[in-house]
Amino acid sequence: MWRPSVNSRPGPVTPDDIARLDRDDPLAARRSLFALPEGVIYLDGNSLGALPKSVPARIAQAVEQEWGVGLIRSWNDAGWYPAPQRVGARIAPLVGAAPDEVIVADSTSVNLFKVLVAALRMRPGRRRIVGERGSFPTDAYVAAGVAELMDAEFVAVEPDAVADAIDERTAVVSLTHVNYKTGRVYDMAGITRRAHAAGALVVWDLCHTAGAMPCDLNGCDADFAVGCGYKYLNGGPGAPAFVFVAQRHQAGLRQPIAGWHGHAHPFDFVHDYVPAAGIDRMLVGTAPQLGLLALEEALKAFDGVDLQQLRRKSEQMTELFIRLADQELAPWGFGLASPRDAAQRGSQVSLTHPEGYAIMQALIARGVIGDFRAPDILRFGFAVLYVGFADLWNAVAALKDVMATGAWQAPEFSRRKAVT
Template identity: 55%
Template sequence: MTREEVLALDAADSLAFARERFALPDGTIYLDGNSLGALPAGTPGHVARVVEEQWGRDLIASWNRHDWIGLPQRVGARIAGLVGAGEDEVIACDSTSVNLFKLLSAALPLRADSSDLVIEDAGFPTDRYIAAEVAARAGRSLRAVPRADLASAIDERTALVLLTHVDYRGGGIADIAAITAAAHAAGALVLWDLSHSAGAVAVDLARARADMAVGCGYKYLNGGPGAPAWLYVRRELQDALATPIPGWLGHAAPFAFTQDYRPAPGLSRMLCGTPPVLAMAALEHGLMQFEGVPLPALFAKGRALGDLAIWLVEDRCAGHGFILASPRDGASRGSHVAFAHPHAHALCQALIARGVVGDFRAPDILRLGFAPLYLRLVEVWDAVEILGQILDSGEWDQPRFHQRDRVT
C-alpha cells in the first residue's frame, strides 16, 4: 500500500464530512483523542451563546426557558444512542469516579448474601481505589483477578463485578454479554466502565442485559477537558438503588425544599448537586457531532485506522524493537493501539515535537489513539513515517525527550 492509495481511501470515505465538524490545528496529527477529544468547530460559539444569551440575557429564567434543569437527562439521552441503551437509562452527571462510587455503594446492598466485589487486577487504577474503599465501608472482600480469568472467577461469593470494557493500556475488549451472563448465572451484578468505549466501539447494553455502566464525556464524546461524566442503570434496577449521596436534585420534589429526603423515581435519583451548565452545554454540542453518522460505519473506520497503524509500524519500523501490546484482531480491540518499546516515553516526546500527538503509559507503552469521527487514514500513514524517521536518525535520544513531565 502506498500513500497515494491511502489518500484514495480517504477520498472515498463516506464519513469524511465529519472531519469538517472539528477544529484541528494545522501541522498537528492528533492521535490522542482517546484521552481528550478534539474541539468541535461549533462548540466555542455554542457555549458563548449559552453564556451571553441564556445566562447573560435570561438569567435565572434559563433554568426553565432553556431547560437547564433538564440537561442531565437530555445529554444522557444522546449518550444512550451510542451505547445501546434506552433514553431513560442514561443520565449525565458528576465525574466517572463519583459515579463509580455512587453505583458501587448503591448496588452492593442488593446482594447482601454475597461477600465479594470482584475487579480486574490491572484495570484503570481509579476504579480499583474506589472499589477498595466501597468494599471496606461495606465490610465486603475485594478480590482482584487477571482480566483473562475474570469470567471463571465469578462464583457464589460474588456480589458485584467491576470491569473495564476496553482496556485503557492495550485496548483489549471484554465480552459484555458473556461476562454479564456469567455474573447473572451466579446471582451477581456487573458494573462496566465504558470510558474508552462510548463513541468509538460498538456497545449494546440492552441486548447484553447489562446492569450498570459509567463513562466519561471528554474522550470520544468530545465534551472538552473535565467534561461531565455519565452513568447507566438498567431500567428494572433503577428504583432499587439508594444513592449514597442524596443531594437535592435527586429528590422526588427538589423545589419543595422539604427536610426529609425522598428519592426521585427512576434514574434521576442518582443526581446530586446542580448540573454544571456550561460544561454540560459543551458536552451536549460535542455529542451533536454524531448526528447523521452511521455508527456501524464509524466503528468499522476505527478498526481500519488501528489495522493500518499496526501494519505500518511493523513494516516501516521493523527492527527497531517495537512489540505489539494490543490485540491484532480489530474486532477484539478498542480504538487505540499500544506498542511496547524500552524507550517509549522518549519516542512519544520526540513525536510530539514533530507534531504527532500520541501518549505514553508507564512503564513502556507508546499508545496511539484513533478517533474515527475526525481522523484520516493518511494521518496514520504520515505519523508512522515520522516515527520511522525519528528512529532512523536517533533524534529521540536527546535529554529533553527523556524528562518526565507532570502530565504525559
C-alpha cells in the same frame, strides 16, 4: 457499501492504498466539523477529544446570554435544569441504552462509587466485588474504597481469569469494556451472562467505548455502566460523565450520595430524602452547566453516524496502523501491546518501547500527538470522526524518522511532565 480493507491484498501498504481508503471513507466529511490545528495529527482523542467547531459559539451564548442576561432565570428558560437528562438521552443510542436509562452527572469515578454501592446493596448476602488487574487505577481505587466502606472485599484477577472468578460470593463484577492501556475488549455479553448465572450484577466502564465503538448495553442485559464525556464524546477537558442504570433496577436503587438534585422534589426543600423516580435519582448536586452544554453541542457530531460504519473504519484504522508499524518500525525494538485480532481491539493501538516517554515527546514535537502510559506504552487513539488514513501513514513516517535520526535522545524529551 464500504469494501476496501488494508488486508485486501498481500505485500506492503502503499500510498495508493491509503488514498483509496480515504477516498472510500464514508465518514471523511465529519472531519470538517472539528477545529483541528493545521499541521497536527491528533491521535489522542482517547485522552481528550478534539474541539467540535460549533462548541465555542454555544459556550459563548451560554455565558453571555444565558448566564449574563438570563441569570438565574436560565435554569427554567434556557433549558438548563433538564440538561442532565437531555444529554444522557443523546448518549444512550451510542451505548445501546434507552433514553431514560442514561443521565449525565459528576465524574466517572464518582458515578462508579454510586453504582458499586448501589449494586452491593442489591445483593445483601454477598460481599465481594470482582474486578481485573491492570484496570484504570480509579476503577481499582474506587472498588477498594467501596469494599472497605461496605465491609466487603475487592478481588482483582488477571483479565483472562475474570469469568472463573465469578461465583456465588460475588455481588458485583466491575470491568472496563476497553482497556485503557492495551485497547483489549471484554466480551460484554459473555461476562454479563456469566455474572447473572452466578446471581451477580455487572458494572461496565465505557470510558474507551462510548463514541469509539458501538456497544449494546441492553442487548447484553447489562446492569450498570459509567463513562466519561471528554474522550471520544469530545465534551472538553473535565466534561461531566454519564451513568447508565438498566430500567429494571431503577425503582429500587439506593445510591449512596443522596443529594438534593436526586430528590423527588428538590424545590420542596423538605428534610427527609425521597429519591426521584427513575434515572434522576443518580443525580447529586447542581449540574456543571457549561460543561454539560459543551458536551451536548459536541454530541451533535454523532448525529446520523452509522455506528457499524464507525466500527468498521476504526477496525481498518487499527489494522492499518499495526501493519504500518510492522512494515516500517521493525529495526527499533517496538512491541505491540494491543491484540492483533481486530475484534478484540478498541479504537486504539498501543506500542511498547523502553524509551517510550522520550519517543512520544519527540513525536509530539513533530505535531503527531499521542500519549504515554507508564511504564512503556505509547498510545495512539483513533477517533474516526476526525482522523483519516493519511494521518496514520504520516504518523508512522514521523515515528520512523524520530527513531532513524535518534531525535528522541535530545535531553528535553526525557524530562517528565505532570501529565504524560
